[in-house]
Amino acid sequence: MGKFCLQCQDGTKLKLATKDVTVEVRGESCIVPKVKGWHCPACGDIEYADKDSSDRMWEAVEALGAKAKARDAAILAHARKRLKLTQKQAAELTGGGHNAFSRYERGEAVPMRAVINLFKLLDKHPELVKELA
Numbered sequence: 001m002g003k004f005c006l007q008c009q010d011g012t013k014l015k016l017a018t019k020d021v022t023v024e025v026r027g028e029s030c031i032v033p034k035v036k037g038w039h040c041p042a043c044g045d046i047e048y049a050d051k052d053s054s055d056r057m058w059e060a061v062e063a064l065g066a067k068a069k070a071r072d073a074a075i076l077a078h079a080r081k082r083l084k085l086t087q088k089q090a091a092e093l094t095g096g097g098h099n100a101f102s103r104y105e106r107g108e109a110v111p112m113r114a115v116i117n118l119f120k121l122l123d124k125h126p127e128l129v130k131e132l133a
């Protein structure tokens, strides 16, 4: 008896296999080897066949999330210091509350991608910060 993909919902059949799966979280990715489960050939969704596979996938997702958070925190802290802004001044530019920036830099909150993008741009063109004040 076949299993059908619950994501695709169009009768796509899942295939039981053990294969290496690429996991991506906010721009960070890694390969989790030998994931045993029912794989969807269309969307890549997986129904895990054992707890070990599902545990290893979740560990990878959490590790990538932590890595992305640390990367974003470092980008923001670096750019902010280069712009000679306090965390409070940086938060005034991006919104989200007066302590939003210190929370981003400590990895306690995930900034919106627009915040990261703004500070990447300002890091390259620091003179533009005057336009925002």
Ligand SMILES: [Zn+2]
Binding pocket: 005, 006, 007, 008, 009, 012, 040, 041, 042, 043, 044, 045
């Ligand atoms: Zn699917």
